[in-house]
Amino acid sequence: MIKTPHDLQTYRKDLKGALRNQFLGKTLDTFATAYPTSRANAFAGIDFDTLACEIAKGKDESIPKLESLLEEFTAHAREAGAVVHFARTAFEANSIIASIAGENGVKKIVKGKSMTAEETFLNAHLEREGYEVTETDLGEWIIQLRGEGPSHMVLPAIHLSRKDVADLFTKVTGEPRDPDDINGMVKVARRELRRKFIEADMGISGANFAIASSGTIGLVTNEGNGRLVTTMPRVHVALVGVDKLVPNLRSALRILTALPRNATGQVISTYVTWITGATECKTADNGRKQMHIVFLDNGRLALSKDPLFSQALRCIRCGACANVCPIYKLVGGHNYGHVYIGAIGLVMTYFYHGRENARAIVKNCLNCQSCRKVCPAGIDLPGLIKEVHGTILKVEGKKPIRNVLLQKVLPNRRLFHSLLRQARIAQKPVADGGFIRHLPMLFSGNHGFRRLPAIARVPLRDMWDRINPRVDNPKYRVALFGGCLVDFVYPEQAAALLRIARKRAVQFEYPLGQTCCGLPAQMMGEKQTARAVAVQNLSALDPADFDYIVTLCASCGSHLKENYSRLLKGEGALAVKVAQLEAKVIDFSSFATRVLGVAPEEFQRAGQKVAYHAPCHLCRGMGVSREPRELLDTAGLQYVRSGDEEVCCGFGGSFSIDFPEISAELLRRKLDNAEATGAGVLVTDCPGCVLQLRGGMERRGGRMQVKHIAEVVAEQRKS
């Protein structure tokens, strides 16, 4: 049975256990390394982003009219001899299927792979009613025999080694099995399950598509068990979530273009089967199969009516959000979801399997945007995860102390900043131990995997006038959005920016009314607080006053550019201001290369070798990946590519406080990759990443320096 921890402590214990599982770590790592290449090959010649947009658009057109699509489907399917049922809940679906079995004198049931049947715990229900149920997808059969749930939506037994399977098959067949003879083990399944197909009275399948215009269901499988489940027994029941309804074949084919490519890197799965109505079956009474289609609501129609969460129903169950998730890669699906796993699983668990099961796992997101980038239906997965997280905090009314304090302190800039200043004097927790440790996330004592930086002696705002000369007749005016880390911890990064721009007739400003961008609040599920500081920053930085708004922090930049419009949606003139702000926000590297137009002549040649870490919020959040590498080259540095350069460093703001073990492991891998390049400096363009990487490098006593790209570029300037 599936047991998902209901509290963070138990969850962390499970995670630690998973991190110690060497087989899991190795196998998921190999998968994560192989997947991007096979996926890219499968998509050769296809523009993924365009396809994802089309799928999202198609789904968004269908989702509001699922009920009418269901009617249309039902009419056509009935005409073709199928019986269509509608189940409001999981229990209803299971009961309907059990009574179909009962009415038809069924004893033995074979099943094709269906996540929807996993969702309703159909097997357990049917077994309680006395039916013999056999999963026929090899991976599903293996986990059924072990009494486990799937650990991946497409590869349900990926957490098991060949030895685990050999031991299991030895037990099942009573003959010893050689773990290295995988082909032999597959043949065991072929032999054992073929008998089951022949004996079964009823076959249960899921469906990847339900085509309304013809009443057709579509099944995508590789093994061929889907065809056998729907051919051999005299009764066929398809359990289908209403979200699988599509208007026509064209929509289904569009999804089929993406599904296998994104799931397993195949251009198509081996068998795609389209069934309309009661087809020929010679063992059935009238020579035609008893064909039943059970549509499952289980909360989907409620979701379909929500302006935000309806997008979750776009999911085509490819499992790619797990494939690319740096956390999934470390801990596997049994620790990253309930029934549905991966990023979509964190969201679906709340709606299909309840708050208790979602409570702990929903916190386990770095907001690194990898899943969002790979989603073939363009679902804003990290955004939805945060929404669920925030909702759970709100309804449970048991907020962690740091949320309560943040809610009180962050909207009051003066208070917030004076606390940061006091923290400098004390350099230890003040007021409340929990507060200072968590709020700026800089003072945590029990996170020994990295050293934490001290608060700067003079914050940027106090030195600004001194380091930022006034310019006569400037060509353009630029506001710097500092963010907490640049302002109070790393003001030298801002100073580097000013040095690079010197003598270019650019007037910089640092509006003092600016405060924290609000992303930490959003990450902690505090949307109201995030909104409050967004308004403050918008008042401090009126986009009409500046030509550009530069950030040295990718997290602040992507938050300003993307989330402000959501936080202030529908708020009249403010919403317009946000749109104007978005148009002017630019990251440092893009600003240096495209606006300042820095040129090789300004820099010394033959600079040292540098490695680069691409911040999540820059390469995915802001979509900037060429400019920083170009800038390193222009500045005369020798950039060497390192492994997993675009994988998260494990900081994730407050994430590293809730899940220090995961943060530490991601950091370890990141630093190993960087050191393997042999470069002397690890460069990145986000002060949050600098904090994590530099802290980790110091803790391990590594020889590499960690620097913000503005610093290394400034150092390369000819004096």
Add this chain to the structure above:
Amino acid sequence: MEQPQSLVLMKQRAEAVQTVVSEVRNMREAFDYCVELAKKEGLQSIAAPGLGKNASALGTICKKNGLNFLTKNLREHIGRIGTGFTVANWGIAETATLVIDSGSEDLRIATMLGEIHVAALPRSRIVADAAALEEELTRMMKTTPSYLSFISGASRTADIERVLTIGVHGPQQLHMLIMEEELL
């Protein structure tokens, strides 16, 4: 005619999913291929439901070569089906897919429970991608009841340690015979 280009793509994509592609002139050559293959693999029978008037020709060749020839009630022969032989309705080059109208139960059993599946595909029936067949497929789906199969390669799994293994439930080999002539 975009045939040559589609044909090249078809062959290339088929290779990637371990489908064995051969070119034959006509049904007669397809039958010979099928029988030779069965003999080479040591199989005892060929199941070919739905061949219509071509059936007797294949039946004769089978008899000459000592192979059982099965055309109906295949449920009774499960476990004794060597090669399943079918004629595909369409071929999709982009994904090396055979589109086979599988309304007949016997045809489904022949293509799923044989050790080898051999499908003849008239060259003129190859299209570039699935979208090109949208209207045709919709029409087939609306001629109910309907069971339509896309088959792209032999049955496969990667469920044990992601090691690609061929032949889980369905045929262990898929042979695509691209035929110069139309069906008679």
